Amino acid sequence: MRIALDATYAIGEELSGVGLYSREMLDGLAALRPEVRFEYWLRPHRFFRAAGLAARPNTRRRLLVWPLGPRGAALFHGLNQRLPAMRLRATVVTFHDLFVMTGDYSTPEFRAHFTAQARDAARRADAIIAVSEFTKRQVVGLLGVPAARVRVVHHGARGLAFPNVAREPVILHVGALQTRKNIARLVEAFETLDGNWRLVLAGAAGFGAAGILERIARSPARARIEMPGYVTPAELAIWYARATVFAFPSLDEGFGMPLLEAMAAGTPIVTSNRSALPEVAGDAALLVDPEDTNALAEALRQLTGDVELREELARRGRARVQTFTWDKAVGETWDVYRDLLGRGAGCQAC
Numbered sequence: 001m002r003i004a005l006d007a008t009y010a011i012g013e014e015l016s017g018v019g020l021y022s023r024e025m026l027d028g029l030a031a032l033r034p035e036v037r038f039e040y041w042l043r044p045h046r047f048f049r050a051a052g053l054a055a056r057p058n059t060r061r062r063l064l065v066w067p068l069g070p071r072g073a074a075l076f077h078g079l080n081q082r083l084p085a086m087r088l089r090a091t092v093v094t095f096h097d098l099f100v101m102t103g104d105y106s107t108p109e110f111r112a113h114f115t116a117q118a119r120d121a122a123r124r125a126d127a128i129i130a131v132s133e134f135t136k137r138q139v140v141g142l143l144g145v146p147a148a149r150v151r152v153v154h155h156g157a158r159g160l161a162f163p164n165v166a167r168e169p170v171i172l173h174v175g176a177l178q179t180r181k182n183i184a185r186l187v188e189a190f191e192t193l194d195g196n197w198r199l200v201l202a203g204a205a206g207f208g209a210a211g212i213l214e215r216i217a218r219s220p221a222r223a224r225i226e227m228p229g230y231v232t233p234a235e236l237a238i239w240y241a242r243a244t245v246f247a248f249p250s251l252d253e254g255f256g257m258p259l260l261e262a263m264a265a266g267t268p269i270v271t272s273n274r275s276a277l278p279e280v281a282g283d284a285a286l287l288v289d290p291e292d293t294n295a296l297a298e299a300l301r302q303l304t305g306d307v308e309l310r311e312e313l314a315r316r317g318r319a320r321v322q323t324f325t326w327d328k329a330v331g332e333t334w335d336v337y338r339d340l341l342g343r344g345a346g347c348q349a350c
Contacts, residue, residue, distance in 0.1 A: 174236065
């Protein structure tokens, strides 16, 4: 049996959340079902950069360009809420988020393009995977998909190697410098802490970065704000281990992978009480209204000043992150394939 997947987003050194998800799915599925042939289809601008991607004996790279396509595969999985413009035998598509449709987080041109792709994929997919219950509700509400066609499969936590180092008076944020991440309010809240604390913003520039950088430049705490840009996984693990508090007051997230990483590192969390973040954080974080700067500042002061609270949230986080694994996500994704293929003439390899 042949299973085809869109591997385009799994290529590169500086992977986004979608890229991390894609890479985990590709390798995890091939490892789970060695008897199945997995085809990794890549668009031309990524194909020639992916020579080492299909490392397992049951995997192959393929070029995804019209009229070439995975028409003969038993199933095609679009890993980032889009499908090729061709007729396919059976299709699954993963939806990560729909914030482009609901907020001012991109250009109007990109919003129109994204919305058209999302509506097309939702209409043509035989089954849809949503990475959270929140995203499922958006797919149902915004795209008009029956809830029965949408299966929730949570992300897992990647295996960062956290060093055994002393905690420092650092507030860490991980994510692109963009409007949606609510960094300007985080900077304002950070300014209420005493001068011993530093704010580290680890991430590359994104949509709205110019305004964020301007706000940082005029901050009275500018000397205590560090912007290392994109950091490697090894460097990121060190920052998680060094930080005393992880702050993630995003305005909108389809999941929120950095929460899992902070939990795994034992770093207590302040995050938003909206979108998918409460679903991921559970009782292992302080939840605040991300648009209430005073509430965010109070939560930061509470965590920086209360050792026992930090230890309790760290304990809860380490326990909670154990329920989010990539092995579980891969297994549940295969279950979606099996159920879909089982509706046809049968699936002997399922």
